[in-house]
Amino acid sequence: MVESQIKIVQEKSKEELNKNRKPSVAFATLGCRVNHYETEAMTEKFIREGYEITEFENFADVYVINTCSVTNMSDKKSRQIIGRARRKNENAVIAAVGCYSQVSPEEVSKIDGVDVVLGTRNKGDVVYYVNKAKDEGKVQVAVGEVLKNKTFEELNIEEYQDKTRAFLKIQDGCNRFCTYCLIPYTRGRTCSKDPDKVLEEIKRLEEHGFKEIILSGIHTASYGVDLEGDVTLISLLQEIEKLDGIERVRIGSIEPSFFTDEVIEKMKYMKKLCPQFHLSLQSGCDETLKRMNRRYTAKEYEEAVYKIRENLKDASITTDVIVGFPGETDEEFNETYKFLERIKLTKTHIFKFSPRKGTKAEHMPNQVDGTIKEKRSKALIELNNKNEGEFSKSLVGREMDVLVEKELNEKPGYFEGYTRNYVRVIFESKNNGIIGKIVKCKIEEANGDYVGGKIIESN
Numbered sequence: 001m002v003e004s005q006i007k008i009v010q011e012k013s014k015e016e017l018n019k020n021r022k023p024s025v026a027f028a029t030l031g032c033r034v035n036h037y038e039t040e041a042m043t044e045k046f047i048r049e050g051y052e053i054t055e056f057e058n059f060a061d062v063y064v065i066n067t068c069s070v071t072n073m074s075d076k077k078s079r080q081i082i083g084r085a086r087r088k089n090e091n092a093v094i095a096a097v098g099c100y101s102q103v104s105p106e107e108v109s110k111i112d113g114v115d116v117v118l119g120t121r122n123k124g125d126v127v128y129y130v131n132k133a134k135d136e137g138k139v140q141v142a143v144g145e146v147l148k149n150k151t152f153e154e155l156n157i158e159e160y161q162d163k164t165r166a167f168l169k170i171q172d173g174c175n176r177f178c179t180y181c182l183i184p185y186t187r188g189r190t191c192s193k194d195p196d197k198v199l200e201e202i203k204r205l206e207e208h209g210f211k212e213i214i215l216s217g218i219h220t221a222s223y224g225v226d227l228e229g230d231v232t233l234i235s236l237l238q239e240i241e242k243l244d245g246i247e248r249v250r251i252g253s254i255e256p257s258f259f260t261d262e263v264i265e266k267m268k269y270m271k272k273l274c275p276q277f278h279l280s281l282q283s284g285c286d287e288t289l290k291r292m293n294r295r296y297t298a299k300e301y302e303e304a305v306y307k308i309r310e311n312l313k314d315a316s317i318t319t320d321v322i323v324g325f326p327g328e329t330d331e332e333f334n335e336t337y338k339f340l341e342r343i344k345l346t347k348t349h350i351f352k353f354s355p356r357k358g359t360k361a362e363h364m365p366n367q368v369d370g371t372i373k374e375k376r377s378k379a380l381i382e383l384n385n386k387n388e389g390e391f392s393k394s395l396v397g398r399e400m401d402v403l404v405e406k407e408l409n410e411k412p413g414y415f416e417g418y419t420r421n422y423v424r425v426i427f428e429s430k431n432n433g434i435i436g437k438i439v440k441c442k443i444e445e446a447n448g449d450y451v452g453g454k455i456i457e458s459n
Contacts, residue, residue: 031068171217284339
């Protein structure tokens with residue numbers, strides 16, 4: 001009798017605990033900066049609905065996977081992460097949102113454990129559909145036609161989890177239709193955030209203590225093409241320049257054609273703009289670029305690089321390169337290698353070509369063997385390590401401003417931050433109050449992908 005009474009009390013206690021416990025949600029984000037921005041916005045929506053945020057590796061009531069579909073591996077990774085979530089809590093509501101869901105909604109909805117499938121232009125509705133899946137006990141699929149949707153989805157963020165740098169999505173979609181790329185089909189046509197709303201959001205971020213913002217988009221250079229009036233990325237940067245508080249502004253991936261003489265001339269006088277640009281390349285061979293439908297030549301790219309370096313002090317230029325694109329011969333690859341060897345970019349991200357279903361490149365003749373792709377990838381990785389190391393060495397002895405992001409967990413008393421040209425700096429300090437502040441460091445040593453520094457003064 002006593003034992004049964006104890007059991008009843010215990011069960012009631014559990015019920016009460018469950019009743020009072022806030023539901024939890026965990027996020028996993030794949031892919032680009034835009035995805036990370038959107039995850040931050042979704043996080044805020046769940047918090048406002050009374051959810052607690054937990055790490056993805058923890059037990060949670062809801063798991064949201066913000067998927068990517070740039071490569072076949074991205075799709076595979078999305079499926080693996082969904083599986084991990086189900087193993088963590090078989091009763092959890094699992095929402096798969098984003099690019100993979102957009103391009104293959106039926107396929108995603110059939111993955112064991114998926115309860116909610118949303119595309120790329122309705123992530124803001126994720127809480128509604130999660131609750132709907134809970135209430136109705138059936139899979140919710142809400143994926144619209146993005147190519148016909150030219151409306152920018154407003155996903156404002158009020159409270160960032162990180163208080164140093166903030167991503168700000170200003171543009172979505174792409175009109176370029178490169179032959180290897182699914183993005184126009186996953187993200188739709190170009191659409192832009194109203195410039196007044198961009199400026200309002202930046203002001204709010206400044207009020208919350210941010211020092212740096214990163215203007216992000218799928219094809220950032222096309223910002224404004226869908227808006228009325230003379231709205232461009234450069235006109236937006238000029239307006240941001242007038243704002244108080246924010247000290248640094250970065251722009252996301254950009255194409256070489258953006259850097260006209262007129263644009264460069266205006267950038268020269270911008271004090272907030274960071275001299276760090278991700279200048280998309282993909283190949284240093286004109287024939288390969290034509291098959292990719294990239295709409296610029298290697299010469300035009302090189303001219304943009306030199307223009308930037310001549311006019312913007314301490315400019316750092318990074319890029320992406322695809323190896324093994326269909327039809328890429330040894331001669332074409334060697335052109336790319338020599339091109340990169342000559343222009344010495346700060347960092348090159350190398351990707352082995354992965355045919356995507358639904359793209360022109362999928363059915364192009366002369367597909368390149370995997371072993372050849374691997375060999376070419378290794379050669380460019382080695383070249384990148386050399387170029388990256390040389391750029392780091394060029395900074396030794398310099399005094400540079402560093403925005404401090406965090407103290408290193410593995411090395412207490414040592415802090416990590418980034419220069420204006422986005423070089424990672426690690427330095428020692430006894431003052432943990434410098435996180436989120438800009439400090440001056442003297443660069444003392446180069447260590448490949450980061451430099452060691454000594455703090456001189458803090459603002």
